Amino acid sequence: MTKLDFAPKPKLDLVFERIVDVPPELVWKAWTEPEHLKKWFCPRPWQTVDAEIDLRPGGIFRTVMRSPEGEEYPSVGCYLEVVANRKLVWTDALGPNFRPSGAPNHCTESYFTAILLLEPHEGGTKYTAIALHPDEEGRKRHEERGFQDGWGKALEQLVELAKTM
Amino acid sequence: MTKLDFAPKPKLDLVFERIVDVPPELVWKAWTEPEHLKKWFCPRPWQTVDAEIDLRPGGIFRTVMRSPEGEEYPSVGCYLEVVANRKLVWTDALGPNFRPSGAPNHCTESYFTAILLLEPHEGGTKYTAIALHPDEEGRKRHEERGFQDGWGKALEQLVELAKTM
Numbered sequence: 001m002t003k004l005d006f007a008p009k010p011k012l013d014l015v016f017e018r019i020v021d022v023p024p025e026l027v028w029k030a031w032t033e034p035e036h037l038k039k040w041f042c043p044r045p046w047q048t049v050d051a052e053i054d055l056r057p058g059g060i061f062r063t064v065m066r067s068p069e070g071e072e073y074p075s076v077g078c079y080l081e082v083v084a085n086r087k088l089v090w091t092d093a094l095g096p097n098f099r100p101s102g103a104p105n106h107c108t109e110s111y112f113t114a115i116l117l118l119e120p121h122e123g124g125t126k127y128t129a130i131a132l133h134p135d136e137e138g139r140k141r142h143e144e145r146g147f148q149d150g151w152g153k154a155l156e157q158l159v160e161l162a163k164t165m
Numbered sequence: 166m167t168k169l170d171f172a173p174k175p176k177l178d179l180v181f182e183r184i185v186d187v188p189p190e191l192v193w194k195a196w197t198e199p200e201h202l203k204k205w206f207c208p209r210p211w212q213t214v215d216a217e218i219d220l221r222p223g224g225i226f227r228t229v230m231r232s233p234e235g236e237e238y239p240s241v242g243c244y245l246e247v248v249a250n251r252k253l254v255w256t257d258a259l260g261p262n263f264r265p266s267g268a269p270n271h272c273t274e275s276y277f278t279a280i281l282l283l284e285p286h287e288g289g290t291k292y293t294a295i296a297l298h299p300d301e302e303g304r305k306r307h308e309e310r311g312f313q314d315g316w317g318k319a320l321e322q323l324v325e326l327a328k329t330m
Contacts, residue, residue, distance in 0.1 A: 080245065081222060081263075091263060093276075094278070096171075097170075098246075098254060098278045098297065100276035100298065102299045102300055113262075113264060
């Protein structure tokens, strides 16, 4: 299943959509290879200083972000669905091997599941990211902490990188 | 992958193992069809009065248990891995479509992920259930609330049922 097979819930979910002029294969590569991911994943001047990707359901997705002040923010999640070049689903509610996580993300203070959908679109990609939250408070906090702006800036960095790949 | 591809952690996980004299196909059927599940899933005199099973990664696994006093305990989880007759993985840390859950299970007060492994064994089944917890407290509470005894009694009921199927 490479499309979304359910309707997002406006009160619980956040949806980010863009058309970009790089093909799904390059977007996928940028998302799934640590050496690429580290170059675009955090809106600058934040940096992604480490990344670990085990690309299979149950595999780890770990990143470490560093603030401009030098503070580090590790995040550990788990892939749930992997369809090459089309769909990537992961959550921070679980860690590797699907083990439930100890504590919610420092940023959203709530677990979330992310669904990334890539569709070929006139030589480029229709890029859709959906964040699912357990409750309205979770969605609201994630929104207030800059979901749209953060995903937007990161995607611009991804596209810039993809054009050099 | 139908075997476990990682080592359980004794401080965080609980493991239940039995050999039973019914084949994996019948055990699978008893686990994955609501009308069968309802007949064995709760150690009597508790009852399973409702069950919903959408057998795919991201699909719902919902049950309602009723105490002898008539109190009902709903539980909602999500399947993570489904390998017919061999392996079933689900968690209550996520609900349908992989959405993070709102609150931990009433019984363990901690999320857990369950891995059920079925291996053909001399005409019967080697039956292994592993519960993964986020921390030692979660494992301990689940153990104290009768993990071994509960899974044991339920399995006896399952086997009894399977022999009539």
